[in-house]
Ligand SMILES: Nc1ncnc2c1ncn2[C@@H]1O[C@H](COP(=O)(O)OP(=O)(O)OP(=O)(O)O)[C@@H](O)[C@H]1O
């Protein structure tokens with residue numbers, strides 16, 4: 001949990017409806033992400049968690065509602081921004097699956113994630129990333145396709161960080177990781193958050209994710225079901241029973 | 248020995264041209280899933296436009312080549328705007344795209360014939376001057392083609408490897424879904440791909456016209472299958488593979504004429520050699536010479 005949290009909104013999803021083709025998946029979801037917070041969305045399979053993030057990137061269709069980035073006193077209409085420009089306005093995204101370029105080298109994966117808008121050169125940003133992820137540096141010439149699942153997840157995150165995002169959207173960052181790596185990953189997320197990056201993530205590993213979150217939402221059938229401070233959600237017997245499963 | 252040098256040299260020249268044409272086809276396939284059956288006709292078009300500018304209009308030859316490359320880019324981009332973009336928007340599959348490309352080829356042929364005629368043409372370049380190298384006869388034009396073509400190949404390879412847009416192209420080809428959500432400008436990638444393939448088509452056409460000495464409106468289509476063999480040989484959709492596959496195929500096709508191979512394969516059987524090579528490689532390495540499979544996780 002970030003101690004540098006404030007209550008000013010950075011990213012808001014309001015009354016979002018939409019889905020795929022004629023199938024409506026989101027039935028008016030609202031999420032508020034305060035600046036420098038970690039916010040987690042949990043919920044059963046098929047609840048529409050990934051669909052929220054996909055809607056932001058125009059992969060899922062939005063029929064009504066809005067997504068806004070409140071940055072430096074301006075309100076930016078995220079849904080009206082072309083997906084490739086989202087990294088330019090400070091939104092980074094790590095999809096749930098296929099989130100690296102396997103045929104490209106690790107270094108190239110990072111380079112294509114770089115956005116030339118900050119006053120930092122590619123080399124500076126990359127060196128910073130290599131300092132936080134020495135394992136990637138060690139293997140920078142290898143194809144990303146040769147990495148293990150955990151290393152790929154790390155690379156996917158590092159790639160998103162190359163655009164110096166204000167907010168990172170993470171779709172199940174711990175999916176498929178060995179238990180030891182899950183702990184490492186959540187520690188990593190806290191570290192990233194401490195550098196000032198706001199995080200909105202979707203997680204199956206709800207207990208662990210909520211434990212590091214400032215705030216959590218429980219989503220079901222494309223609707224908000226519960227919300228609250230991360231630690232409170234984990235302790236709520238009703239939510240634990242229905243959505244988080246037994247310990 | 249002089250025979251070997253002769254065929255090896257010819258193979259290098261032919262191989263460079265294959266490589267240039269094949270890399271354009273490979274890029275289009277990897278980025279747009281388009282099997283460009285019209286690629287051969289873009290060679291013919293490039294050669295004829297250069298002929299028109301340099302012989303009919305008596306413009307400087309190099310300038311004519313550059314203009315014909317620009318024309319190749321313009322026509323490619325035009326077709327993207329009126330045709331390919333809309334087909335992709337309507338979710339046309341690879342087979343549909345392939346059939347439309349065949350249609351484009353069938354339309355381009357009569358158009359080229361209508362504008363430029365069916366006569367055999369020659370560039371206004373001295374093709375008779377030759378050098379003697381260890382008993383092999385090295386025509387000056389072929390030497391120049393080899394030099395310029397190798398320089399082009401090097402440029403393309405460096406561009407794809409090092410330029411940001413080259414990396415973006417490879418990234419998009421590798422994982423289009425991720426590319427479009429990770430800051431890569433997909434429209435720019437598509438534009439770059441068409442421009443490169445258009446320019447390379449014209450360039451390969453001029454090189455081929457120079458090497459043949461004379462050409463007619465059937466030049467490009469007769470080479471098309473060899474280009475595809477080169478693309479598949481070097482692993483479908485791998486740009487470096489296409490470059491290497493083209494070079495290798497050119498060398499194999501020419502060297503097969505050496506008398507140690509069944510007394511020398513007659514030159515009109517060269518396409519057979521190309522496909523025999525392809526079949527052999529695919530039997531033992533189905534993913535092509537440069538194929539690689541990502542680790543499953
Ligand atoms: N491209 C698509 N086309 C049609 N339906 C889709 C598509 N992607 C997802 N869906 C459907 O939308 C619903 C919500 O999917 P979504 O991926 O958002 O769920 P999720 O909450 O992320 O679940 P999970 O925990 O399994 O990742 C599911 O019923 C799914 O089958």
Ligand SMILES: [Mg+2]
Pocket residue numbers: 049050051096171172
């Ligand atoms: Mg999901």
